[in-house]
Amino acid sequence: MECRSFGGILFRTVVLVIDLGTQLKSFKTVKRRVRSALGEAETKRIFSRAVYLFNIGGNDLFYALFQTSSLVNLNAKQKLVDLIIGNTTSVVEEVYKMGGRKFGFLNVGAYDCAPAASILDTANIGSCNKPVTELIDLHNKKFPDGLRRLQRELSGFKYALHDYRTSLLDRINNPSKYGFKEGNKACCGSGPLRGMPTCGINQTGLSYELCEDVTNYLFFDSAHLTEKAHRQFAELIWSGPPNVTGPYNLKALFELN
Ligand SMILES: *[C@@H]1O[C@H](CO)[C@@H](O)[C@H](O)[C@H]1NC(C)=O
Numbered sequence: 001m002e003c004r005s006f007g008g009i010l011f012r013t014v015v016l017v018i019d020l021g022t023q024l025k026s027f028k029t030v031k032r033r034v035r036s037a038l039g040e041a042e043t044k045r046i047f048s049r050a051v052y053l054f055n056i057g058g059n060d061l062f063y064a065l066f067q068t069s070s071l072v073n074l075n076a077k078q079k080l081v082d083l084i085i086g087n088t089t090s091v092v093e094e095v096y097k098m099g100g101r102k103f104g105f106l107n108v109g110a111y112d113c114a115p116a117a118s119i120l121d122t123a124n125i126g127s128c129n130k131p132v133t134e135l136i137d138l139h140n141k142k143f144p145d146g147l148r149r150l151q152r153e154l155s156g157f158k159y160a161l162h163d164y165r166t167s168l169l170d171r172i173n174n175p176s177k178y179g180f181k182e183g184n185k186a187c188c189g190s191g192p193l194r195g196m197p198t199c200g201i202n203q204t205g206l207s208y209e210l211c212e213d214v215t216n217y218l219f220f221d222s223a224h225l226t227e228k229a230h231r232q233f234a235e236l237i238w239s240g241p242p243n244v245t246g247p248y249n250l251k252a253l254f255e256l257n
Pocket residue numbers: 009020021083086087090091
């Protein structure tokens with residue numbers, strides 16, 4: 001069983017995502033339903049053996065960029081990062097209280113170098129977006145401390161952390177090493193690098209291009225990967241070595257009692 005948590009943590013992540021608090025509420029409803037269908041003992045067994053996968057924070061950090069007025073100094077950036085990590089770890093603690101013991105995490109990927117971000121500075125199309133890079137680096141530096149704290153404080157808590165920032169950045173910079181032709185140009189969208197998020201929107205005043213062969217691309221649209229790319233990351237999260245996914249990988253977590 002897997003509990004996926006896509007989306008943003010904060011309400012003000014304005015794109016269409018379900019915030020983490022709402023996802024936790026829904027998950028509690030799921031647990032109640034499982035309990036009434038299967039009973040207390042079986043529910044406990046299922047919830048303690050499950051692996052709970054969290055892939056969260058990227059939207060929050062990217063959209064913070066559009067509220068730069070409040071993020072001009074390092075102190076404000078640190079506050080935002082602390083809030084995001086605090087929210088994430090507190091939801092993990094809630095899932096632990098519900099019986100969860102095995103968790104998988106991705107740090108925040110190199111979305112500062114995704115097509116959507118790398119067209120924002122029109123004088124440097126194709127280069128990573130510095131303010132987003134700073135936020136992501138700050139987050140990824142602090143996030144492992146939060147996970148180590150949970151491991152100290154919660155008996156039986158085990159986790160996998162995939163270094164998504166490094167693995168995605170390597171593919172953006174060296175696409176051919178991984179079977180892609182394009183590292184930072186989207187298959188679907190418009191404008192430079194097809195980095196405008198218009199994929200699928202065909203109406204007056206807007207149009208979009210769709211590439212011929214999606215398997216040449218790392219990014220499907222301005223900020224989302226292709227299926228071929230996702231398969232590569234899935235493999236790394238599942239069975240990558242400790243410097244890529246650690247201290248456990250997902251396979252090892254599933255194999256634990
Ligand atoms: C996130 O943290 C803030 C500040 O501690 C808190 O007010 C808010 O309720 C938290 N949200 C979630 C979803 O945990």
